[in-house]
Amino acid sequence: MAMYVLSRRGQYSTSMLVGGLRCSSTWLRSISTGFREERDTFGPIQVPSDKLWGAQTQRSLQNFEIGGDRERMPEPIIRAFGILKKCAAKVNMEYGLDPTIGKAIMQAAQEVAEGKLNDHFPLVSVEFKDIIKIGRTHTQDATPLTLGQEFSGYSTQVKYGIDRITCTLPRMYQLAQGGTAVGTGLNTKKGFDVKIAAAVAEETSLPFVTAENKFEALSVRLLGDASASFEKNCVRGIQANKARISKLLHEKIGYDNAAAVAKKAHKEGSTLKEAALRLGVLTSEEFDKLVVPEKMIGPSD
Incomplete structure (x- = not known):
């Protein structure tokens, strides 16, 4: 989330923070829907009431609508920026930043910094x-x-x-x-x-x-x-299509049978077993005994 209350590179001025202070989470508790008016050097602009950013970010969203949801920052990066902004506000208060503004920034930054990712x-x-x-x-x-x-x-x-x-x-x-x-x-x-x-x-x-x-x-x-x-x-949530895997496994085994069987199976679109039976190379029982996928997934004894 981009936040107007948090200025670039961690350096803040009172004029840049006034709009951001108005839209901190404390002020937003009484606003649930609609828009509020923010201003920058280009004049006024409407910003959604539930967003923590201000005029410049809103103009960027309108003027540079490239990529959209497909190119959002990964959540860990957003949280990391929240930590940086919170710490920058803390240090800037030591250098004279109005504590009222600094604490509002820290509160908003803390909200950005919270969150978890699942790893399965x-x-x-x-x-x-x-x-x-x-x-x-x-x-x-x-x-x-x-x-x-x-x-x-x-x-x-x-x-x-x-x-x-x-x-x-x-x-x-x-x-x-x-x-x-x-x-x-x-x-x-x-x-x-x-x-x-x-x-x-x-x-x-x-x-x-x-x-x-x-x-x-x-x-x-x-x-x-x-x-x-x-x-x-x-x-996340991946599942095995067992029926499809089994079908593909037995359609073409490759490498282990005679070239004639493989060529016929390829030409006719049949399985290796069907090709072997039609050529009379193996009986059904012999094929099932010799071609056992479970014995082909690791070294032999």
Whole structure:
């Protein structure tokens, strides 16, 4: 959520905060529907009464309606900004920010910072451990494996990804706040960068520090939107289509039978078993005995 009461880079002025103060959550308790009027250098504009942002954010929503709901920030990023803004308000009160305004900012920022994400991704590898499906290599059907084995690979990829991120934490804990627009620290107070890092560290119980070089710190990019969307739209609530998996598994097994059987099955659109029976290579009983998917999902004894 963008919040007008919280200005860019953690530096606030009374003129920028007056509108935001009017729309803090304390003031909104008596307003449930409709719009309120906010003003900026372009004049008045109507803002939904239940939103914490002000005139500039509302104009941005109207003038730059690109992507819409498809390109919203991941919730963890929004919560992180809430923590930053709360700490910035706390430090700015030490530098003379009106406590009435500062406390309103902190209250609104705390509301932004609250929330949780569900993570069920690694659990399905256990749930799917007995479901056998056809494996694929180079876009072609290959040998069988269980759905659980397949998802264990995904789970391990996520684990290794977390490990790689963990290794970067000493640098990720360096905050650019206090560098303002381009890293120079223009319009901030001396010591603001150190104090806000200390405040964030206290708020999160994590070892945040101010970045040694604010110019370098400004180049960091957060690439969390794809993972958040995948988790929400695909992984969460995923279920196995057992009937479909079984059908695909037995339609084409591949590699284990004679070329003639595979060629005939492909040409006629039949299963390998049907092709083998029509060619007289195997009886039905022999095929069922030799081709057992459950014995093809791991090393032999």
